[in-house]
Amino acid sequence: MYAIVDIETTGGHASANGITEIAICIHDGNEVVQRYETLVNPGKDIPVYIQALTGISNEMVQQAPYFKDVAYDIYNLLQGQIFVAHNVNFDYSFVKYHLGAAGYDLQCNKLCTVRLSRKIMPGMPSYSLGKLCHHIGIGNSARHRAAGDADATAELFTMLLNSDKDNHIPEALKQRSKEQVLPPNLHRRFIEKLPPTPGVYYFHDNKGKVVYVGKAVNIKKRVASHFSGNNSGAQRQEFMRNIHQISYQECGTELMALLTEAVEIKRLWPKFNRSQKKLEFNFGLYTYEDQRGYLRMAVDKRRKYSTPVHTCSSLLEGHNIMLKLIETYQLCPKFCFIQKNNDTCTGAGQEYCACTGHESAEAYNYKIQQAIEGLKQALPTFAIRDEGRTNDEHSCILIEKGRLYGMGYISHYFDANNISQLKNYLTPYPGNDYMHNMIINHADRYPWKKVDFAEIARMA
Incomplete structure (x- = not known):
């Protein structure tokens, strides 16, 4: 009945x-x-x-x-x-x-x-x-x-x-x-053609516009999971009504899928993606020159249209980085806003510190520049080489000086030790702090997948 x-x-x-x-x-x-x-x-x-x-x-x-x-x-x-x-x-x-x-x-x-x-x-x-x-x-x-x-x-x-x-x-x-x-407007053929492989999938509305981008270790299984259950919330109901088509791209590994998803969300800005639209590090190290000509360094919230000399995920992380710089380069803790009282400077110079005027702006600013250069030099350059979409290729992600250069797929036999040659086979992509942190953490977890160009240079 x-x-x-x-x-x-x-x-x-x-x-x-x-x-x-x-x-x-x-x-x-x-x-x-x-x-x-x-x-x-x-x-x-x-x-x-x-x-x-x-x-x-x-x-x-x-x-x-x-x-x-x-x-x-x-x-x-x-x-x-x-x-x-x-x-x-x-x-x-x-x-x-x-x-x-x-x-x-x-x-x-x-x-x-x-x-x-x-x-x-x-x-x-x-x-x-x-x-x-x-x-x-x-x-x-x-x-x-x-x-x-x-x-x-x-x-x-x-x-x-x-x-x-x-x-x-x-x-x-x-x-x-x-x-x-299944959503009422989605034909089952879109589900049937999905592969059980890592990749990125796209939900399209009735006009073909992408309204959601997702990543998966198994595209077919992940897409099917969106349609299970009877969630009665407004977002899900509207979400289901707007799905008319599904497309996808295979990515070889979960990390490639994660990065591609992040790139595509930024590129397409889909209606129903919310979590990654604001996934950025919230703090940075900034420098500015005061009225006396001294460069000051401070941890501050990320500001739109500003470029920090270094990014960090929290105020605590920023302060810890600053403390190391103060110790290594003998910076003034008052000029770095770590010491905020009127007591004698606790830095290496103490009463002869820049904050008392005993150290010239030129000499102190040189130390700040050394600290900034030290931060840049500490940024890693490496590639992650991993499984590809087929047996005769590898996926490859290149980080250059701590920033994503690009990613793509190379031949199973390609020697990835030459960074200049490798770049010719990769597609440049805009990175963000979320992506950079993800790649660096992955390299730390799976060091055997990492191609360290600094180590290669030392051995040459």
């Missing part, structure tokens, strides 16, 4: 919105054998634009039962049936969420009439319920009302059952089938 469901709500996601009306048509595979419908008091005001869309006003639901009062009847109608709806994940997420809040755990197989219509009735100009029904001659005098839309969906479902010559419906209902959890 099939339970064909339509709901009207106060908004687009279940966790923050209520149901205002629900209709259920029980279908035996041939016809509708039972109907249920009721208005529901959502416990909150219905937005004006939704009142205009559905015709359901606050006054209409004022005396209607709350969902918890009809949850028992709804649960008993649905449990054990196949839950059918047009864009099923939306309706199911709402009903399951609110039944759960009332103490009922709904567990149903699902069928989406949007997805089934795309398979059984290909080539339609639109698969929205109203336009699809109009095109195939199904009448609906109560659009955007639960009973009218449920009846129209039931009639559409009957037509789909009768037209399903290739057994799409039985296939979708098989226990191992993931068909019903």
